[in-house]
Amino acid sequence: MDELIINYISKYISLSDEEIRIVREQNLIRQYKKNEVLLAEGELATECYFILSGCVRAYYLIDGEERNTAFYIENQTITPISYQTHSFSEYYLSCLEDCIIAVGSDERNKELVEKIPKLSSLILQMNGELLMQKTVELDDFKNYNPEQRYLKLLEKNTDLANRVPLYHLASYLGITQVSLSRIRKRISLQHR
Amino acid sequence: MDELIINYISKYISLSDEEIRIVREQNLIRQYKKNEVLLAEGELATECYFILSGCVRAYYLIDGEERNTAFYIENQTITPISYQTHSFSEYYLSCLEDCIIAVGSDERNKELVEKIPKLSSLILQMNGELLMQKTVELDDFKNYNPEQRYLKLLEKNTDLANRVPLYHLASYLGITQVSLSRIRKRISLQHR
DNA sequence: TATATTTATTATCAAAAGATAATTTTTCAA
DNA sequence: TTGAAAAATTATCTTTTGATAATAAATATA
Numbered sequence: 271m272d273e274l275i276i277n278y279i280s281k282y283i284s285l286s287d288e289e290i291r292i293v294r295e296q297n298l299i300r301q302y303k304k305n306e307v308l309l310a311e312g313e314l315a316t317e318c319y320f321i322l323s324g325c326v327r328a329y330y331l332i333d334g335e336e337r338n339t340a341f342y343i344e345n346q347t348i349t350p351i352s353y354q355t356h357s358f359s360e361y362y363l364s365c366l367e368d369c370i371i372a373v374g375s376d377e378r379n380k381e382l383v384e385k386i387p388k389l390s391s392l393i394l395q396m397n398g399e400l401l402m403q404k405t406v407e408l409d410d411f412k413n414y415n416p417e418q419r420y421l422k423l424l425e426k427n428t429d430l431a432n433r434v435p436l437y438h439l440a441s442y443l444g445i446t447q448v449s450l451s452r453i454r455k456r457i458s459l460q461h462r
Numbered sequence: 463m464d465e466l467i468i469n470y471i472s473k474y475i476s477l478s479d480e481e482i483r484i485v486r487e488q489n490l491i492r493q494y495k496k497n498e499v500l501l502a503e504g505e506l507a508t509e510c511y512f513i514l515s516g517c518v519r520a521y522y523l524i525d526g527e528e529r530n531t532a533f534y535i536e537n538q539t540i541t542p543i544s545y546q547t548h549s550f551s552e553y554y555l556s557c558l559e560d561c562i563i564a565v566g567s568d569e570r571n572k573e574l575v576e577k578i579p580k581l582s583s584l585i586l587q588m589n590g591e592l593l594m595q596k597t598v599e600l601d602d603f604k605n606y607n608p609e610q611r612y613l614k615l616l617e618k619n620t621d622l623a624n625r626v627p628l629y630h631l632a633s634y635l636g637i638t639q640v641s642l643s644r645i646r647k648r649i650s651l652q653h654r
Numbered sequence: 655t656a657t658a659t660t661t662a663t664t665a666t667c668a669a670a671a672g673a674t675a676a677t678t679t680t681t682c683a684a
Numbered sequence: 685t686t687g688a689a690a691a692a693t694t695a696t697c698t699t700t701t702g703a704t705a706a707t708a709a710a711t712a713t714a
Contacts, residue, residue: 330605339601351594361601394582397589402543404596409531409553411603412636413522435661444604449701451663627691641671643693
């Protein structure tokens with residue numbers, strides 16, 4: 271199971287057998303059921319996550335409505351803002367599917383980086399990449415209207431679009447489920 | 463002038479006198495006139511920036527329209543995506559005001575980090591912070607409608623709201639200048 | 655398989671945004 | 685200071701989205 275983590279890390283830096291052993295023995299792997307909550311609004315996050323299988327969504331509760339802002343799938347890391355800032359979380363993290371997740375904590379991560387210093391260069395690279403991704407995501411969100419955003423999502427994130435119920439996607443696209451339904455109809459009418 | 467850079471760095475890590483000297487002699491400071499273009503669509507970025515004074519905007523050209531996606535002011539760094547990925551830029555960087563900017567390049571940055579290794583921990587921290595900011599920015603953009611976004615901008619970025627022409631702000635908020643004008647009117651009518 | 659629950663679509667009406675053009679206000683330079 | 689250019693507002697009309705409720709389709713479960 272933790273092969274996946276090793277594979278992931280190896281994409282960025284090369285690990286010796288000894289280092290692989292260290293990563294293996296460090297890693298705490300947990301299973302979560304669908305709809306289990308990893309983090310709730312108002313809590314202090316003490317953990318970060320690397321998804322081995324399954325899907326997690328982040329959502330805010332606004333006027334009693336859930337507003338999804340991110341979906342995380344296999345091979346993606348979740349570092350809650352609350353984890354980084356030690357402030358109370360403003361959003362929830364909840365499993366959309368049964369999940370298997372590698373869970374990190376401050377102490378364990380520190381220990382790991384001490385034992386394998388070059389991991390910090392991995393983190394540097396990953397953060398840089400994540401920052402770029404977020405930037406592009408935000409730019410796209412501003413530059414395109416809901417219909418264009420939905421088409422882009424279908425194109426670039428086909429997997430996600432199929433795994434996640436439409437009403438969750440709608441909120442992720444910044445619109446209501448009803449509006450997304452209309453958009454889908456409009457598109458299907460245009461393409462015939 | 464490069465006091466500003468030293469001050470900024472010192473907020474994250476402490477520098478010895480010798481290290482301050484190194485930063486000083488490394489740094490290349492340039493002046494730009496209003497409307498000068500730092501980076502154009504289709505170009506390969508070879509530089510990154512730290513703004514000492516002035517204001518820079520990032521914009522995409524979409525169907526002949528300029529769509530602003532970011533504004534950068536004093537004490538902010540600009541690391542073009544093109545600079546990180548070595549791919550052609552999809553957006554422009556252009557000065558909204560006369561600017562004084564510290565310019566970094568791959569070679570010079572590498573040299574600097576070699577001479578002052580702890581700078582890499584600064585970059586790590588900065589990237590982490592920038593990632594969080596972007597995440598929150600994107601979340602807010604999704605969670606709020608144009609009027610709410612404008613009000614939030616006024617509240618949290620008063621300085622920017624006053625420095626930047628409304629029609630630039632509009633595109634940054636993801637709406638047209640006409641729509642922003644209507645929003646402003648609506649707000650002013652409500653508050654009396 | 656039947657039934658309850660969840661998910662997706664449709665209909666109606668109101669509110670907001672886009673497109674376009676005209677006009678007013680502000681800014682800046684000759 | 686005045687005249688041109690830039691920026692902001694207003695008006696009109698169309699399109700899209702939001703809110704709400706009803707209905708239909710799909711999925712899960714007893």
